[in-house]
Amino acid sequence: MGEINIGKAPGNKAVLPFYATGAVAFLVLCIVMLCTPQSFTQHYFTPHLLTIVHIAALGWGTMVIFGAAHQLLPVICEQDLYSEKMASASWYTLTAGIILLTWKFWNLDVGWMMITGGSLIVFSVLLFVINVWKTTQICTRYTAQKLLITGSAFWLLFTVSVGLLLAINLSLTTPMFRVSHLEVLKLHAHMGIAGWFLQLITGVSTKLVPMFLLGKSSKEYLLRNAFIFQNLGLILFLTDGYFFAVTGRVLIYAAIVLAGIIFWLLYLYDVFRNRLRKRIELLMKHTFLSFLSLILAVLLIPAVYYSDGYRFTMVYGTLIFLGWITNIILGKTFKTLPFIIWNNQYKHLSGKLKIPLPKDLYHEKLTIWQFRLFIAAFLVFALGLVLQHLTVIRIGLVLWLAVAVIYCLNVFKLLFHKTKI
Amino acid sequence: MSMIFNENDKTYDMQSRAEMALYEVIDPELMVNIMDLGLVYEINFPEENKVQVVMTLTSQFCPMGDAIKTGVQNALETEFPGIEIEIELTFSPAWNYDCVSQEGMMQLQNR
Numbered sequence: 001m002g003e004i005n006i007g008k009a010p011g012n013k014a015v016l017p018f019y020a021t022g023a024v025a026f027l028v029l030c031i032v033m034l035c036t037p038q039s040f041t042q043h044y045f046t047p048h049l050l051t052i053v054h055i056a057a058l059g060w061g062t063m064v065i066f067g068a069a070h071q072l073l074p075v076i077c078e079q080d081l082y083s084e085k086m087a088s089a090s091w092y093t094l095t096a097g098i099i100l101l102t103w104k105f106w107n108l109d110v111g112w113m114m115i116t117g118g119s120l121i122v123f124s125v126l127l128f129v130i131n132v133w134k135t136t137q138i139c140t141r142y143t144a145q146k147l148l149i150t151g152s153a154f155w156l157l158f159t160v161s162v163g164l165l166l167a168i169n170l171s172l173t174t175p176m177f178r179v180s181h182l183e184v185l186k187l188h189a190h191m192g193i194a195g196w197f198l199q200l201i202t203g204v205s206t207k208l209v210p211m212f213l214l215g216k217s218s219k220e221y222l223l224r225n226a227f228i229f230q231n232l233g234l235i236l237f238l239t240d241g242y243f244f245a246v247t248g249r250v251l252i253y254a255a256i257v258l259a260g261i262i263f264w265l266l267y268l269y270d271v272f273r274n275r276l277r278k279r280i281e282l283l284m285k286h287t288f289l290s291f292l293s294l295i296l297a298v299l300l301i302p303a304v305y306y307s308d309g310y311r312f313t314m315v316y317g318t319l320i321f322l323g324w325i326t327n328i329i330l331g332k333t334f335k336t337l338p339f340i341i342w343n344n345q346y347k348h349l350s351g352k353l354k355i356p357l358p359k360d361l362y363h364e365k366l367t368i369w370q371f372r373l374f375i376a377a378f379l380v381f382a383l384g385l386v387l388q389h390l391t392v393i394r395i396g397l398v399l400w401l402a403v404a405v406i407y408c409l410n411v412f413k414l415l416f417h418k419t420k421i
Numbered sequence: 422m423s424m425i426f427n428e429n430d431k432t433y434d435m436q437s438r439a440e441m442a443l444y445e446v447i448d449p450e451l452m453v454n455i456m457d458l459g460l461v462y463e464i465n466f467p468e469e470n471k472v473q474v475v476m477t478l479t480s481q482f483c484p485m486g487d488a489i490k491t492g493v494q495n496a497l498e499t500e501f502p503g504i505e506i507e508i509e510l511t512f513s514p515a516w517n518y519d520c521v522s523q524e525g526m527m528q529l530q531n532r
Contacts, residue, residue: 009484071484078482211480214451214518214529276518278530342449343488351446351492352499358449 009343010070010080014087016415018067019337021095023411025059026326030404034397040314041388045182047108054105056321057192058121059098062156064329065200066090066128068336069149073135076145076207082134090127097121101167110170118164125160129153144223148203151231155195162188179242187241193320194234194257198294201328202226202264205287209268212284212335215275222267229260254301261298265291282371286331289375293323314385322400323378330370330407337414338362345419353421361417362410370406377403424464432466435501439464439472442500446492450485453528459520460489462511471505472497477516 009015032052033039039048070087074080081087100117104110132153136146166184169176177184206223210216233256240249268291280288297319303312338358346355381396383389426436443464446455455461455476463475474493478486490508497506521529 009487075480075482075484211450214479276521276526276529339450339484343485346449347488347491349495350449350488351442351494351496357447357452359452 009340010074010084010087012344013091014070014081014084015067015340017088017091017095018063018070019333019411020415021091022060022064022067022329023408025055025063025098027401027404027408029055029060030397030401034394034401037390037393037397040385040393041390042310044310044313044317045185047105050108051102051105053189053317053321054098054102056325058094059102061197061321061325061329063094063098064333065197066094068332069128069132069200069204071336071340072204072208073132073149075211076143076149076204077136077138079135079138082131082138086127086131090124090131093120093124093127097124108170110167114167115164115171118160118167122157122160122164125153125157129157144220144227145203145207148199148206148223148227151227152196152198152200152203155191155199155234159188159191159196162191179245183241183246186246187238190234190237194230194237197320197325198257198261199227199230201325202230205328206264206267206271208332208335209284209287210271212277212281213271213275214277215271215273217267217270217274219267219270222263222270226260226264226267229256229263231260233257233260248305250305251302254298258295258298261294265295282367283331283334286327286371286374290324290327290331293319293327293378297324309388311385311388315382318378318382318385322381327374327378330374330403333407333411334362334367337411341414341417345417349419349421355421362414366406366410370403370410373399373403373406424461426464435466435472436464438500439474439497442496443474443493446489446496448479448485448489451479451529453525455489455493457522457525457528458516459522459525460516461493468505470503471507472501473507473509475509475511477511477514479516481512 029052032048032055036048036052039046039052042049066087070081070084097117097120100113101121102117104114104117132150136150162184165176166181166188169181169184175181202223233253236256237250237253240247240253297316300312300316300319304316338361341361342356342358349355377396377399380392380399384392384394384396424440426433426440430436440456440461443461444454444456447453448455448458448460451458458479460478461474461476463473465473465475467473474497476493478489483489490510493508494506497504
């Protein structure tokens with residue numbers, strides 16, 4: 001055997017529990033949303049909406065991304081994952097923290113249980129940050145992806161730390177922040193959206209999309225610019241928002257972040273133009289639609305800021321959590337999980353026997369229905385939010401539940417797959 | 422990039438058999454065999470009971486890299502039972518699109 005280290009995938013415990021829990025959280029999220037459709041017609045600071053947003057952001061988005069990141073960090077950094085035990089421990093603490101936090105959010109039951117939940121989440125993220133930091137530090141080669149992924153992990157730590165302070169703040173008689181709780185909540189939310197999710201997705205997608213499409217781009221400067229602009233816009237927004245106020249200047253900061261997004265998408269477009277695989281897979285279509293949702297969300301910020309009521313805030317949140325993050329996970333799950341399962345069960349038989357390919361381990365037809373239902377669910381739900389019509393919102397939520405059921409069927413078919421030869 | 426064996430070489434038949442065996446090893450992600458992908462640079466029989474394969478991967482930490490290497494090992498073991506197998510990985514030259522055969526290119530473009 002050759003001496004070159006081609007690395008090894010981390011063990012199952014570092015990856016699969018995250019995918020399984022994420023899928024369950026997505027189902028729970030859709031059930032909870034269906035149980036409280038009126039939450040989408042009120043102010044965004046309500047116990048039920050707080051629960052929904054945290055199930056979406058932590059239980060669904062962050063959970064799946066943690067699992068995928070543990071699998072992909074070795075690919076991106078060209079090094080083995082620093083610690084599988086740490087990865088596994090982060091699952092236990094993240095899961096326990098999310099259960100406690102969202103349970104206590106439901107009735108806004110402020111106190112030590114909520115704070116314990118928040119603390120467990122912070123601890124879990126700390127473990128993740130150490131793992132990312134140590135894995136990327138071994139890697140000697142500088143890449144923009146490494147920078148983006150490390151940066152996103154630190155933003156997540158900052159986000160959940162501020163979240164924990166917000167939970168503590170709720171139980172205090174004298175507020176600890178110089179600005180109102182609701183203002184800090186806006187900053188907390190956007191640290192998570194533009195710091196954690198955006199930069200993580202930017203970093204990972206610019207490594208994965210070229211791999212999936214067999215494409216390439218030599219325009220590394222676009223990624224550097226993406227990193228600079230995304231961070232600059234966010235830092236200005238947070239500084240101005242905390243030390244002064246969230247004012248119309250947010251539009252300038254949003255424009256700066258948008259420039260960062262455009263640099264990132266231009267890089268991906270260059271990869272797309274220089275690709276070998278010409279056919280666009282259905283799962284890649286999820287990814288393209290997710291980018292469209294993100295752009296629409298940023299373009300909607302002026303309406304969110306200047307309009308009365310909360311309908312545009314709701315549409316904005318939907319574009320971010322369902323149109324962008326959920327969309328990208330729905331597609332990318334089946335570009336990563338089947339390969340992880342296949343590697344565990346069939347790698348040793350490769351070249352020896354006729355064995356199934358990764359794409360044979362799940363129902364491809366279900367992913368077609370998943371895509372169609374996703375579009376229907378998104379459009380109907382968004383229409384319901386714009387019209388603030390409870391029946392339309394309910395229909396949209398039933399469709400979302402159908403998407404979640406289909407997704408879970410396929411994910412658990414993969415997770416419970418037994419070797420067939 | 423395609424491999425050309427010398428017909429006058431005494432190991433020509435063995436090399437051809439090894440090549441055919443390696444056509445059965447599929448890259449699970451790209452769903453194209455590794456010969457058409459141009460991942461195999463050399464197949465040599467330096468000794469009577471030893472086969473040496475010089476090959477590459479599409480990237481050093483390709484998530485399917487270990488599976489492909491195992492596939493090569495298994496395919497050669499099946500074709501030449503009891504033979505010593507040496508797989509040398511190299512990234513010099515690095516794999517690029519020019520390595521892919523015309524057949525491989527057609528398959529890739531349809532997948």
